[in-house]
Structures are given as C-alpha cells and as structure tokens.
Amino acid sequence: MTGEPTHLQALNPMQYEAVTTLQGPLLILAGAGSGKTRVLTRRIAHLLYEGIDPENVFAVTFTNKAAAEMKERVEELVGEAGRNVWISTFHSACARILRQEIEALGYTKRFAIYDDEDSKRIVKEIVARWGYDEEDYMRPRKVLSRIDRYKCRMLTPEQVVAQHLAHTYDATLRVWNDYEDQLRAADAIDFNDLIGHTVRLFTEHPDVLERWRDRFHYLLVDEYQDTNKGQYRLLRLLTGARRNLAVVGDDDQSIYGFRGADIENILGFERDFPDAKVIRLEQNYRSTGHILDAANQVIQANRHRKEKALWTAAGMGRKVTLVQRRDPGDEAEWVARGLLQLRRRGFTWQDMAIVYRTNATSRIFERALQRHRIPHKIVGSRKFYERREVRDVLGYLRLVTNPADDAAFLRVCNVPTRGIGAKTLADLRDEAAGRGQPLLTTARSVGTDTDRAARALRSFVEIIDALAEASRTLDPAALVERVVVDSGYKAMVESEGKREAESRLANLVELIRDARDFEFPLEATTASDRLRAWLDRIALAGQDEEIPEGGQVTLLTVHNAKGLEYPVVFVVHMLEGQFPHERSATDEAGVEEERRLAYVAFTRARKRLVITWNREGPGTEFFGGRRQSGDGVPSRFLADLPGQAIEGDLPDLEPAMADSGPAGDREELQQRFGTFLRAHRERRAPPTDEALRLTEIEDIADLVPGRRVHHARFGVGEIRSLKGHRLLVSFTDQRVRPVSLPTEDLHLVED
DNA sequence: ACCGAATCTGTTTTT
DNA sequence: CAGATTCGGT
Numbered sequence: 075m076t077g078e079p080t081h082l083q084a085l086n087p088m089q090y091e092a093v094t095t096l097q098g099p100l101l102i103l104a105g106a107g108s109g110k111t112r113v114l115t116r117r118i119a120h121l122l123y124e125g126i127d128p129e130n131v132f133a134v135t136f137t138n139k140a141a142a143e144m145k146e147r148v149e150e151l152v153g154e155a156g157r158n159v160w161i162s163t164f165h166s167a168c169a170r171i172l173r174q175e176i177e178a179l180g181y182t183k184r185f186a187i188y189d190d191e192d193s194k195r196i197v198k199e200i201v202a203r204w205g206y207d208e209e210d211y212m213r214p215r216k217v218l219s220r221i222d223r224y225k226c227r228m229l230t231p232e233q234v235v236a237q238h239l240a241h242t243y244d245a246t247l248r249v250w251n252d253y254e255d256q257l258r259a260a261d262a263i264d265f266n267d268l269i270g271h272t273v274r275l276f277t278e279h280p281d282v283l284e285r286w287r288d289r290f291h292y293l294l295v296d297e298y299q300d301t302n303k304g305q306y307r308l309l310r311l312l313t314g315a316r317r318n319l320a321v322v323g324d325d326d327q328s329i330y331g332f333r334g335a336d337i338e339n340i341l342g343f344e345r346d347f348p349d350a351k352v353i354r355l356e357q358n359y360r361s362t363g364h365i366l367d368a369a370n371q372v373i374q375a376n377r378h379r380k381e382k383a384l385w386t387a388a389g390m391g392r393k394v395t396l397v398q399r400r401d402p403g404d405e406a407e408w409v410a411r412g413l414l415q416l417r418r419r420g421f422t423w424q425d426m427a428i429v430y431r432t433n434a435t436s437r438i439f440e441r442a443l444q445r446h447r448i449p450h451k452i453v454g455s456r457k458f459y460e461r462r463e464v465r466d467v468l469g470y471l472r473l474v475t476n477p478a479d480d481a482a483f484l485r486v487c488n489v490p491t492r493g494i495g496a497k498t499l500a501d502l503r504d505e506a507a508g509r510g511q512p513l514l515t516t517a518r519s520v521g522t523d524t525d526r527a528a529r530a531l532r533s534f535v536e537i538i539d540a541l542a543e544a545s546r547t548l549d550p551a552a553l554v555e556r557v558v559v560d561s562g563y564k565a566m567v568e569s570e571g572k573r574e575a576e577s578r579l580a581n582l583v584e585l586i587r588d589a590r591d592f593e594f595p596l597e598a599t600t601a602s603d604r605l606r607a608w609l610d611r612i613a614l615a616g617q618d619e620e621i622p623e624g625g626q627v628t629l630l631t632v633h634n635a636k637g638l639e640y641p642v643v644f645v646v647h648m649l650e651g652q653f654p655h656e657r658s659a660t661d662e663a664g665v666e667e668e669r670r671l672a673y674v675a676f677t678r679a680r681k682r683l684v685i686t687w688n689r690e691g692p693g694t695e696f697f698g699g700r701r702q703s704g705d706g707v708p709s710r711f712l713a714d715l716p717g718q719a720i721e722g723d724l725p726d727l728e729p730a731m732a733d734s735g736p737a738g739d740r741e742e743l744q745q746r747f748g749t750f751l752r753a754h755r756e757r758r759a760p761p762t763d764e765a766l767r768l769t770e771i772e773d774i775a776d777l778v779p780g781r782r783v784h785h786a787r788f789g790v791g792e793i794r795s796l797k798g799h800r801l802l803v804s805f806t807d808q809r810v811r812p813v814s815l816p817t818e819d820l821h822l823v824e825d
Numbered sequence: 826a827c828c829g830a831a832t833c834t835g836t837t838t839t840t
Numbered sequence: 841c842a843g844a845t846t847c848g849g850t
Binding site: 330 | 826827828835836837838839840
C-alpha cells in the first residue's frame with residue numbers, strides 16, 4: 075500500500091478502521107498496548123488530511139502529560155497545522171471556556187480556581203463555625219472528601235438527600251451549602267466546578283452552547299473509561315447533532331473510581347448511541363507473550379468486565395520473574411542490584427522503571443538506588459508547585475488577580491508575620507461576613523488608624539495595592555520578582571537557617587524562570603491576562619511537565635504509570651494490604667479496581683516484568699521511622715498468575731520454601747498459595763457472631779465510653795464517645811469509625 | 826496578641 | 841518525618 079499517505083501506513087485493519095471512520099459516534103475498545111495513541115494521533119492527522127479545519131478538532135486527554143505528548147506526535151505527523159487543534163485535558167479546556175464565558179453564571183472573568191488546600195481552608199472554617207470541630211467524622215479533610223465525591227458525580231445536596239446517600243441532618247450537607255456560598259462570594263470555583271459549571275453554562279445558556287458546538291465539529295476522547303458523570307454530560311452537550319464523538323477506552327484500565335470515574339460511561343455508550351460503531355483493538359504490540367499471559371490471567375478474575383483477550387504476535391519472551399526477600403531493605407537492595415545487572419546486559423537506565431501502589435513506597439527504593447549511585451527520578455512525588463514558598467508567592471499573585479480570593483488572603487496575609495493574628499482575623503472575618511464583602515476590601519476600611527490590628531491589616535492592603543498596580547504593566551516573571559521582594563518574603567526566607575533558605579530561594583528563582591518560559595496563549599494580550607493564564611496553567615498542571623530526559627530510572631505509582639511503557643518494569647511491594655490496598659479492598663468493587671491496577675502495572679512492561687515483595691511487610695517508614703505493622707503476605711493477585719509464565723520464587727509462608735528456589739511442581743505450589751491466602755483472609759476476618767454473646771441495644775444510656783460493642787461490618791469495638799446521634803467506636807483493627815444512630819448493625823457484647 | 830518550642834497526629838490512588 | 845496544633849513565655 076505505497077499509495078497511502080504516511081499517516082495511514084503501518085496500521086492493522088482494525089486500527090485503519092478506527093483512523094478512517096470519521097463520521098458519527100465511535101467507540102474504540104483499545105486494550106493495553108494496542109496502539110491507541112497511534113490511532114488517536116493518526117485519526118487527527120486523517121481529519122486534517124480530509125480537509126477539516128484544525129480549529130474544529132478537539133481532543134481530550136486526562137493528564138497534561140498525555141496532552142503534551144499527543145500534541146507533539148500530531149505535529150510530527152502534520153506539521154504546523156497541528157498547533158491549531160485543541161488538545162487538552164477536560165479541566166484545562168473548561169478553564170479556558172469559563173475564562174471567556176463565566177459571566178453568564180454570575181462570576182467575573184477574574185474568578186479564582188481553588189485547589190484542594192484552599193477548599194480545605196474554607197471547609198475548616200465552616201466546620202469550626204458550626205462547632206463540629208470536635209468530631210472525627212467532621213474533620214475538614216473528611217468532610218471535603220465527601221463533598222468532593224458528591225460533586226464529581228454531579229450531585230446537589232438535594233439529590234444526595236433524595237437518593238438516600240445521606241440524611242437531611244447529616245452535617246456534611248450544611249457545611250457543603252455554606253461552602254458553595256463562600257466560593258461564590260469569593261468569586262472562586264473549585265476543581266469539580268471546572269467541569270460542573272461548564273455543564274451548567276451549556277445547559278442554561280443554549281446560545282453559548284451553540285457557539286461552542288460550532289467550534290468543535292469533531293471530538294476525540296482518550297482514556298474514556300476514566301470519565302465521570304460531568305465529563306460525560308459535557309461530551310454529550312458538545313457533541314450535539316453532529317454526533318462526531320470518538321472515544322477510546324479500556325474498561326480493564328479504569329483505575330480512577332475514587333475520583334468518580336464511571337465505568338457505566340463505557341458500558342452505556344452503545345445504549346446512548348445505538349448506531350455507534352464499535353471497534354476492538356486486541357492485538358498488543360507492547361509486551362512479550364509471558365507478560366501478556368500473566369496480565370490477562372490476573373484481569374480475567376474480575377467479574378465485571380467486557381470479555382476480551384489481548385494477544386501478541388511477538389514471541390513468548392522471558393517469563394515473569396517473582397522475587398521474595400526477607401524484609402523491605404532486602405527487597406529494595408535486590409531491585410537495585412537487578413537494575414545494575416540489567417544495565418550490564420544492555421538496557422539503559424531510562425529503559426527501566428520501578429512501579430508501586432503508594433507514593434510512600436518510593437522512599438526505601440530511592441535510598442537503595444542512591445546507595446548504588448543509580449541515576450533516577452521520582453515522578454509526581456512532592457511537586458514543585460506544592461512547595462510552601464511557591465504557593466505563598468502564588469497566593470500573593472492570586473490575590474492581586476482577584477481581590478475577592480479569600481483563601482489567598484488567608485494564606486498570605488501574615489506571611490511573613492506582620493502582626494495579623496488569629497483574633498484579628500476572626501474579627502475581620504465576622505466583619506466581612508456581615509458586610510458581605512471580601513476580606514481584602516474589609517481590611518481596607520476596618521477599625522481606626524490608631525488600632526494596632528487595623529494598622530497591621532492596612533499595611534498588608536497597601537502591599538497588595540502596590541502589587542496590583544505593578545501587575546497592570548509588568549510581565550508575570552518580573553511581577554513574581556516584585557512580590558518576592560516587596561512582600562518581605564525574601565527577607566523572611568533569608569533570615570532563616572542557611573540550608574533551608576538556599577533551597578527555598580532556589581525554588582523561587584525557578585518559579586520566575588517558569589513564568590519567563592511559559593508559552594502564553596495568543597489571546598492573552600494584556601499583562602493581567604498573561605498573569606491569569608500562567609496562574610491557570612499552574613493550578614491545573616503544576617509546573618513539572620518534565621520530559622523524561624534520558625539516563626534515569628523512573629520511580630512512579632501505578633496511577634502515574636498509566637499510558638506509559640518501559641522495556642523493564644519492577645512492580646514492587648506486591649503485598650496484601652498494599653496491593654490490593656487495605657483501604658480499597660473492603661468490598662468487591664474495590665478489589666476489582668485494585669486488580670485493574672495490577673493489570674495496568676503489569677502491562678507497562680515490554681520485555682521484562684519482575685514482581686517483588688518481602689516477608690516482613692511494607693517498607694513504608696511510617697511515623698518516627700517505625701514501620702507499618704503487618705506480616706508480609708504476598709498479594710492475592712499472585713495466586714492468579716499462570717504457573718508456566720513465571721520463574722523465580724513462589725509465594726509461600728515457609729522461608730525454607732522460598733529459599734529452595736523454583737523446584738517442584740509449580741501447579742501444586744500455586745494451589746498451596748491459594749490455600750494459604752484463604753486461610754490468611756479468614757484469620758483476618760472479624761470474629762464471628764457465634765463466638766460472642768450479643769444483645770440488642772435497648773437504651774441509649776448503655777452506650778457509655780468503654781462499652782464493648784459489635785458492628786455488623788467492622789466487628790468488635792469499644793465506644794470512645796457519643797455525640798448527638800453519632801457514636802465513635804474504636805475497632806479491633808485499630809481504626810476509629812463513626813457509627814450513626816439509630817442502626818441495626820450495632821449490638822452490645824455481653825461478657 | 827505574637828512567637829517559638831513542645832506535642833500531637835496522620836499516607837491510597839490525583840485531574 | 842513533617843505539618844498542624846497547643847502551650848508557655850514575652
């Protein structure tokens with residue numbers, strides 16, 4: 075087929091179909107490593123080749139990294155024209171749309187985007203105001219995460235009640251209502267609102283929707299299995315009558331359930347678009363046979379999935395290596411040596427990755443690599459823009475951009491300290507709430523000139539005013555510099571310890587450089603537009619889009635590894651409690667998501683997959699250098715690995731067995747492992763009711779602290795406190811859980 | 826009312 | 841370990 079244009083060459087028939095079917099709804103079920111990125115980029119190329127205006131094409135991804143990569147590959151294919159295709163994340167796209175259109179919703183174009191920390195700050199204050207701050211159930215972090223879970227499913231407080239997801243008297247709802255009020259008053263929206271408000275904008279303002287529909291004639295969505303309700307509605311709205319919506323996804327790789335990703339969106343696509351064309355990409359071009367077998371076998375244990383099986387034309391390759399060590403230190407040491415050895419065999423550092431379930435795991439492996447001088451980099455640990463000094467400086471800028479941004483005000487008004495204490499702030503907040511004004515405005519006119527607190531506030535206001543003035547002409551980079559000096563921040567940092575100061579100042583210099591290097595969108599012409607565009611980018615992405623420069627081993631979580639591939643992958647800490655994580659493995663759906671995570675982890679590997687664990691447990695240095703409890707029980711997912719695809723150690727409790735190497739009948743050992751796991755699970759299970767004498771609770775007066783009780787789900791526990799209708803019980807698994815009354819799940823334990 | 830030191834407490838995953 | 845909170849001294 076030499077007559078074909080390059081973008082249609084080297085595609086298998088299914089891929090070809092997916093690239094060239096341009097009209098109408100299209101669902102591409104793309105297994106891991108089946109070339110979906112290739113299909114997406116080629117499809118964009120083909121659209122342009124067919125004469126579609128690049129401006130009319132909109133491709134959505136989930137991470138900025140993925141967007142950047144896709145952009146790059148599209149430009150490689152089509153050159154300059156690729157620059158005009160909208161390729162971005164849902165969140166960035168919505169931010170951009172809202173910056174132009176939000177006035178229709180009663181916000182100003184200056185609106186702030188609150189991050190997690192800002193939201194938490196607001197929630198915390200509300201919780202305190204209601205006097206809920208004594209309760210475990212009402213800890214700001216927890217309240218916010220409940221609100222978050224509702225919001226990402228596009229629910230309103232009323233719907234939550236109507237659907238019996240919470241009681242009308244659940245304090246969460248009260249806090250939530252106040253939270254929404256405060257956001258509006260601060261001319262701010264949170265992360266979920268980026269999607270939610272855009273949906274609202276389009277629903278309530280058909281004229282606006284019409285304009286954007288006219289803009290995007292062709293929609294492409296990557297990682298479709300990760301879309302949530304709001305994102306799905308957004309897509310449906312934008313698609314309109316043209317219905318040129320092409321989505322690519324894999325239900326087996328849905329790993330963002332906790333963020334509201336709704337697997338229904340994949341399963342229901344054909345229902346919503348009955349005429350949708352469905353294309354399956356099942357040929358895997360990434361991994362060798364044994365690796366693929368292992369991954370397939372593991373995922374097939376899930377009940378809720380679309381049946382499919384990846385296959386490869388490549389050879390079987392190496393078997394999957396299992397390695398059991400005595401303790402976490404050994405495990406990390408073994409991996410480090412393994413890296414060295416593979417390097418001697420011709421792999422480069424950037425060919426190799428260490429993949430784990432939780433961020434905390436990275437530390438012990440990082441140390442091992444340091445010991446051996448192995449160059450490495452950790453993806454997404456503490457991000458640059460999350461450093462305190464960076465966020466502080468950004469706080470000033472946000473306040474300059476949007477005087478109503480109370481979260482920013484609270485963050486920076488006393489950094490460096492200028493005599494604005496808790497009392498001053500509390501008074502200011504009351505006053506501001508009374509007047510219905512932002513804190514900054516209120517601070518301008520509160521108290522008298524002789525009042526010490528008022529003077530302190532006013533000196534802060536003056537700094538902000540001066541910066542605001544400067545912001546009208548200065549470019550972001552210069553403005554950052556101005557902030558650092560004029561706010562007194564630099565002086566503050568310099569007066570600190572030497573070591574500290576050095577790195578913090580370096581971070582600020584880095585921030586200035588980032589502002590200088592930022593590619594401003596063309597429509598941002600004024601200084602303040604440019605500042606806002608830069609701040610938006612940071613809010614949505616953070617700054618480190620660090621392209622994996624060569625020469626380093628990559629350490630990353632499974633979530634961060636999605637979409638990536640490496641010739642050699644070490645999946646470490648393959649332990650019960652860790653992988654599946656104990657906080658997820660509480661019900662079947664949770665375990666299934668964890669299993670998908672394992673599937674994602676395994677399918678990152680091209681040629682070599684090494685799975686390790688140790689017999690002591692997680693090497694996460696929890697608090698104070700002491701390690702998390704737990705006997706190292708190998709992950710239950712290992713029991714699903716096909717015997718003929720693995721080599722090396724076998725999961726077993728007996729140390730002698732592990733040391734004896736790969737002898738004996740693997741089938742039989744496999745079975746024993748299964749038996750062992752079952753036994754282990756039973757041992758961990760809450761004590762059965764028969765062993766205890768339980769009686770009904772007849773009087774609330776019986777529920778005194780110290781009383782032993784039994785809960786249907788959590789087992790035996792001891793009452794800690796009783797507040798209103800909420801009981802705090804510390805259970806035998808060391809966790810304290812709230813129990814709402816009345817409930818039939820709870821009984822008294824008679825001794 | 827502020828500040829630094831002592832004390833407490835918490836990690837699952839992230840746009 | 842590190843951030844948040846509380847406490848005691850100014």
